[in-house]
Amino acid sequence: xxxxxxxxxxxxxxxxxxxxxxxxxxxxxxxxxxxxxxxxxxxxxxxxxxxxxxxxxxxxxxxxxxxxxxxxxxxxxxxxxxxxxxxxxxxxxxxxxxxxxxxxxxxxxxxxx
Amino acid sequence: xxxxxxxxxxxxxxxxxxxxxxxxxxxxxxxxxxxxxxxxxxxxxxxxxxxxxxxxxxxxxxxxxxxxxxxxxxxxxxxxxxxxxxxxxxxxxxxxxxxxxxxxxxxxxxxxxxxxxxxxxxxxxxxxxxxxxxxxxxxxxxxxxxxxxxxxxxxxxxxxxxxxxxxxxxxxxxxxxxxxxxxxxxxxxxxxxxxxxxxxxxxxxxxxxxxxxxxxxxxxxxxxxxxxxxxxxxxxxxxxxxxxxxx
Numbered sequence: 630x631x632x633x634x635x636x637x638x639x640x641x642x643x644x645x646x647x648x649x650x651x652x653x654x655x656x657x658x659x660x661x662x663x664x665x666x667x668x669x670x671x672x673x674x675x676x677x678x679x680x681x682x683x684x685x686x687x688x689x690x691x692x693x694x695x696x697x698x699x700x701x702x703x704x705x706x707x708x709x710x711x712x713x714x715x716x717x718x719x720x721x722x723x724x725x726x727x728x729x730x731x732x733x734x735x736x737x738x739x740x741x742x
Numbered sequence: 743x744x745x746x747x748x749x750x751x752x753x754x755x756x757x758x759x760x761x762x763x764x765x766x767x768x769x770x771x772x773x774x775x776x777x778x779x780x781x782x783x784x785x786x787x788x789x790x791x792x793x794x795x796x797x798x799x800x801x802x803x804x805x806x807x808x809x810x811x812x813x814x815x816x817x818x819x820x821x822x823x824x825x826x827x828x829x830x831x832x833x834x835x836x837x838x839x840x841x842x843x844x845x846x847x848x849x850x851x852x853x854x855x856x857x858x859x860x861x862x863x864x865x866x867x868x869x870x871x872x873x874x875x876x877x878x879x880x881x882x883x884x885x886x887x888x889x890x891x892x893x894x895x896x897x898x899x900x901x902x903x904x905x906x907x908x909x910x911x912x913x914x915x916x917x918x919x920x921x922x923x924x925x926x927x928x929x930x931x932x933x934x935x936x937x938x939x940x941x942x943x944x945x946x947x948x949x950x951x952x953x954x955x956x957x958x959x960x961x962x963x964x965x966x967x968x969x970x971x972x973x974x975x976x977x978x979x980x981x982x983x984x985x986x987x988x989x
Contacts, residue, residue: 630936630937630940630942630943631940632935632936632939632940632974632977632978633939633940633941633943633945633974634978635941635945636974636975636977636978636979637978639945639971639975640975640978640979643971643972643975707948710948711902711948711950
């Protein structure tokens with residue numbers, strides 16, 4: 630039997646899931662702190678802006694954004710299937726396209742910095 | 743000794759006389775320490791000798807008495823009556839065709855098990871006089887948990903993906919393939935990957951995790967399948983991104 634090509638979509642899904650598991654709680658905490666006006670000095674806006682201006686940080690940020698979105702898209706695709714939406718190819722095309730488009734947008738904005 | 747009368751609602755189906763399955767109710771005087779299997783044995787011995795079900799060891803080792811008890815896949819020999827209230831509904835394992843009463847047709851599982859070659863395929867066959875294949879405790883630990891499977895098929899009855907896609911090789915067979923792939927003495931991974939890395943192999947798994955919840959031996963098939971996915975993904979990327987590594 631032919632081996633599946635599913636690893637193409639599953640690889641970034643697993644990587645994104647792992648990243649999200651570790652990063653999302655941190656991001657939520659930092660967002661809450663910022664909302665309450667308790668941003669540590671190190672994470673002030675202009676410092677973060679300067680940090681994001683470095684090419685390596687841009688690459689890392691795009692990677693994190695892409696993997697997280699891809700992971701969410703894949704999970705949504707599987708959930709749709711489990712909920713009885715059997716148009717898997719269509720659902721896959723839509724959710725993956727959104728993930729890719731948003732990643733491209735993130736890359737474009739980062740390049741403007 | 744305390745005794746209570748338990749109401750059992752058992753699915754009955756005789757393909758020779760019944761057009762479709764139906765339920766029959768039995769009142770069984772039970773002891774405190776009885777399990778569902780004891781109650782079924784009581785029914786067969788004292789109330790209705792035509793009741794059919796599989797069982798053998800009565801100690802969660804043989805894996806024969808898997809059935810749906812109150813819609814959950816369980817070993818009848820491990821399900822204490824004292825843990826249930828009201829009428830207890832007993833049905834054959836979900837997702838399998840019924841042969842008769844609580845007996846299911848398991849040919850599909852047995853065929854899948856054969857396909858994944860769940861036996862040691864030695865890397866280098868050794869002559870008897872060369873001694874045994876040795877293993878360190880660390881090497882044993884990599885697969886020991888997955889050896890505990892008793893082929894009871896509760897994981898197949900619990901797996902919604904198997905219910906949706908009958909071609910799916912399923913939790914137990916994939917876990918057993920992984921058990922041998924993880925064995926340092928084994929060299930059969932390439933052969934097994936033909937089956938388990940296919941779409942109807944590990945990739946139909948959506949990591950629902952129900953298999954691990956119902957597994958009476960704590961094999962954690964879901965973990966085995968996730969490990970297979972990771973390894974198959976690494977294989978895929980090595981094969982496609984670095985074709986020069988291919989033999």
